[in-house]
Amino acid sequence: MVLPRAARTQRRTRIQEEKEEQILEAALEVFSAHGFRGSTIDQIAEVAGMSKPNLLYYFRTKEAMHRALIDRVLDTWLDPLREFNADGNPVAEIRSYIRRKLEMAREFPRESRLFANEVLQGAPHIEDELKGPLKALVDEKAEVIRAWAKAGKIAKCDPYHLIFAIWSTTQHYADFDVQVRAVLGQENAGDGRFEDAARFLERLFVDGLQVSEQPSSEHDEGG
Amino acid sequence: MVLPRAARTQRRTRIQEEKEEQILEAALEVFSAHGFRGSTIDQIAEVAGMSKPNLLYYFRTKEAMHRALIDRVLDTWLDPLREFNADGNPVAEIRSYIRRKLEMAREFPRESRLFANEVLQGAPHIEDELKGPLKALVDEKAEVIRAWAKAGKIAKCDPYHLIFAIWSTTQHYADFDVQVRAVLGQENAGDGRFEDAARFLERLFVDGLQVSEQPSSEHDEGG
DNA sequence: TGATAATTTGACCGGTTGGTAAACATTACA
DNA sequence: TGTAATGTTTACCAACCGGTCAAATTATCA
Numbered sequence: 198m199v200l201p202r203a204a205r206t207q208r209r210t211r212i213q214e215e216k217e218e219q220i221l222e223a224a225l226e227v228f229s230a231h232g233f234r235g236s237t238i239d240q241i242a243e244v245a246g247m248s249k250p251n252l253l254y255y256f257r258t259k260e261a262m263h264r265a266l267i268d269r270v271l272d273t274w275l276d277p278l279r280e281f282n283a284d285g286n287p288v289a290e291i292r293s294y295i296r297r298k299l300e301m302a303r304e305f306p307r308e309s310r311l312f313a314n315e316v317l318q319g320a321p322h323i324e325d326e327l328k329g330p331l332k333a334l335v336d337e338k339a340e341v342i343r344a345w346a347k348a349g350k351i352a353k354c355d356p357y358h359l360i361f362a363i364w365s366t367t368q369h370y371a372d373f374d375v376q377v378r379a380v381l382g383q384e385n386a387g388d389g390r391f392e393d394a395a396r397f398l399e400r401l402f403v404d405g406l407q408v409s410e411q412p413s414s415e416h417d418e419g420g
Numbered sequence: 421m422v423l424p425r426a427a428r429t430q431r432r433t434r435i436q437e438e439k440e441e442q443i444l445e446a447a448l449e450v451f452s453a454h455g456f457r458g459s460t461i462d463q464i465a466e467v468a469g470m471s472k473p474n475l476l477y478y479f480r481t482k483e484a485m486h487r488a489l490i491d492r493v494l495d496t497w498l499d500p501l502r503e504f505n506a507d508g509n510p511v512a513e514i515r516s517y518i519r520r521k522l523e524m525a526r527e528f529p530r531e532s533r534l535f536a537n538e539v540l541q542g543a544p545h546i547e548d549e550l551k552g553p554l555k556a557l558v559d560e561k562a563e564v565i566r567a568w569a570k571a572g573k574i575a576k577c578d579p580y581h582l583i584f585a586i587w588s589t590t591q592h593y594a595d596f597d598v599q600v601r602a603v604l605g606q607e608n609a610g611d612g613r614f615e616d617a618a619r620f621l622e623r624l625f626v627d628g629l630q631v632s633e634q635p636s637s638e639h640d641e642g643g
Numbered sequence: 644t645g646a647t648a649a650t651t652t653g654a655c656c657g658g659t660t661g662g663t664a665a666a667c668a669t670t671a672c673a
Numbered sequence: 674t675g676t677a678a679t680g681t682t683t684a685c686c687a688a689c690c691g692g693t694c695a696a697a698t699t700a701t702c703a
Contacts, residue, residue, distance in 0.1 A: 212670080212680070231541060234458030238661065251681055253662065313540055313595075317533055318454060320598045327602035335603050352627075357604060358620035365592035366585045372536075373588070375543045379550035380558050381580060397581035404575075405628040435650075435700080461691065474651055476692065 217255055217265075219245045224266050229307035232314040233263055233322065260322070267315070267323055270308050271330070277301060278334055278360075283341040287350045288403055291363075295398050298367035303391045309371035335360060351406045359406075366398055440478055440488075442468050447489050452530040455537040456486055456545065483545070490538070490546055493531050494553070500524060501557055501583075506564040510573045511626055514586075518621050521590035526614045532594035558583060574629045582629075589621055 223245035227236045238259055242249040256262040277297040282290055302309055315323050335357065342356035370377060370391060378384045446468035450459045461482055465472045479485040500520035505513055525532055538546050558580065565579035593600060593614060601607045 210670090210679075216680090232455050232458055232537075235455055235541070237659080239659090248682060249661090250663080250683085254680070257662090259661065310540055313536075314455075316596050316599045317536055317540065318458070320602075324598070324602070327599055328605075331599075332603050332605065354623065355616050355620045358617050359624075361592055361596075361600060361603075361617070362589045362621065362624060365588040365596070369584055369588035373539050373584075375547075376539045376550055376554075377584065379543070379547070380555050380584075382551075382555065393578050394581050394584075397578045398585065400577065401582075401585060401624070401628040405624040439650090460689085462689090471652055472691090473653085473693080477650070480692090482691065 213255070216247070216251075219247070220252055220255055220262065221266050221269060224262050225270070225307050225311060228263060228266065229310040229314065232318060233259075234318075238262075263322060266311070267326070270311060271323075271326055273305075274301070274308055274312065275331070275334060278338060281338050281341065283344070287342075287345040288406065291351075291359075291406060292399050292403055295363055295367060295402060296395060298363060299370065299391060299395050299398065302367050302369075302371035303388060306371035306374060309368050313368065313372040354406065363402065366401075367394075370394055436478070439470070439474075442470070443475055443478055443485065444489050444492060447485050448493070448530050448534060451486060451489065452533040452537065455541060456482075457541075461485075486545060489534070490549065493534060494546075494549055496528075497524070497531055497535065498554070498557060501561055504561050504564065506567070510565075510568040511630060514574075514582075514629060515622050515626055518586055518590060518625060519618060521586060522593065522614060522618050522621065525590050525592075525594035526611060529594035529597060532591050536591065536595040577629065586625065589624075590617075593617055 220241070223241045224236075226244050227241045230236075231240075236259075238249050238252060241262070242252050245252065252262070256265060277294060280297065281294055312323075315321075316327075320327055339356035339360065342351070342354075342359060345351045346353045346356075377390060381390055383390065443464070446464045449467050450464045453459075454463075459482075461472050461475060464485070465475050468475065475485070479488060500517060503520065504517055535546075538544075539550075543550055562579035562583065565574070565577075565582060568574045569576045569579070600613060604613055606613065
């Protein structure tokens with residue numbers, strides 16, 4: 198008897214785990230490159246090395262595949278922000294957050310593009326995740342940053358927009374990779390641009406956030 | 421006799437201009453929301469308020485529509501960078517570049533998303549534009565920034581990554597709008613987030629770029 | 644006004660897409 | 674080893690998609 202995947206509540210077969218793994222890997226490859234609507238089940242099936250009905254045996258619809266992929270990847274994707282430590286040195290924490298985010302952009306560009314595609318097109322499938330777990334985590338970390346600023350450990354700034362700025366600048370190197378390469382003209386080169394970016398961004402954010410020691414900057418704010 | 425659009429080399433009818441205008445407006449709406457592959461001619465036709473064959477009378481293929489739209493929008497999109505003035509005050513120029521880019525993100529989010537969708541998916545239709553006019557313009561302005569740094573007018577920094585950082589932080593508010601709204605929890609609010617972003621970004625970039633007057637920052641670079 | 648060119652539309656076509664049905668093959672396990 | 678559950682495939686379908694065609698409608702201008 199054919200027992201479709203949704204009915205399985207007990208432990209999963211070895212084959213199930215392997216195949217679902219294969220499928221999600223292929224789905225990541227395809228969805229991240231073409232977006233949800235631009236991807237076809239056949240493409241994913243080909244990348245996964247199996248037939249289309251076989252895919253649909255494990256995930257009953259295209260949407261189910263996408264949903265499973267999002268759920269699986271979201272946690273990993275938010276890890277760098279979770280590591281943000283309220284008890285650490287503020288500048289060091291921000292610096293290493295930037296470094297981790299940049300590292301993820303280099304090592305997991307597909308994951309970055311998966312979310313970028315989704316959000317860019319109005320987040321039709323992950324609205325709940327954005328308003329729920331994501332917002333909650335950002336709220337928590339924004340409070341940490343605000344406390345640091347209040348204690349005079351870093352310059353006063355809007356913590357949400359600081360997080361947005363770190364997200365956008367780092368993910369840019371994954372999401373807009375072809376543009377970066379086209380402009381830098383180093384399409385065949387290695388990962389040098391990531392090191393340059395790390396140097397630039399760490400300096401940009403840190404110099405921008407450290408409490409200024411020159412008194413002139415105090416009354417300079419209105420400009 | 422049916423004279424398809426490509427054969428018209430002479431002046432265009434009033435109707436032609438109006439309809440092509442309508443179509444490109446609708447195409448911008450649809451392409452920016454779903455990407456090229458995710459958009460259908462029928463969708464565009466419906467938004468434009470005309471029948472599908474009528475659209476195809478003015479643009480013979482879906483690709484032709486997309487191409488025309490890109491060509492039309494790219495110039496406008498690069499205007500802020502073109503205004504970047506080598507003879508102006510460096511910090512003021514960067515500051516107003518940020519302001520202009522942020523203004524465009526607010527007023528023309530669809531144009532931003534059109535390019536974002538395209539680049540995100542590997543820029544299959546605008547590769548030439550990236551490597552040609554875009555790279556040329558960025559090279560030119562990067563040279564200006566490099567000269568400013570060399571003359572000691574701003575801090576030394578990689579001009580390309582500076583431009584990337586300004587692009588990414590400002591366009592983030594157009595491309596990732598739903599995420600920004602979800603995190604800020606002000607989905608029904610006005611444009612306040614753009615003003616907050618402007619304040620934050622101007623401060624971030626300017627404080628990060630101004631030549632430091634305190635000698636301590638000189639030997640601090642290795643950290 | 645009338646003829647000619649420009650514009651618009653409904654019907655249609657071949658290929659693709661998400662998904663199904665059922666036969667067939669393989670695994671797990673008593 | 675036998676058999677029931679699990680896994681895989683071939684053939685197929687209805688809806689959709691990009692694009693064509695020919696007929697009908699409207700604008701242009703001598």
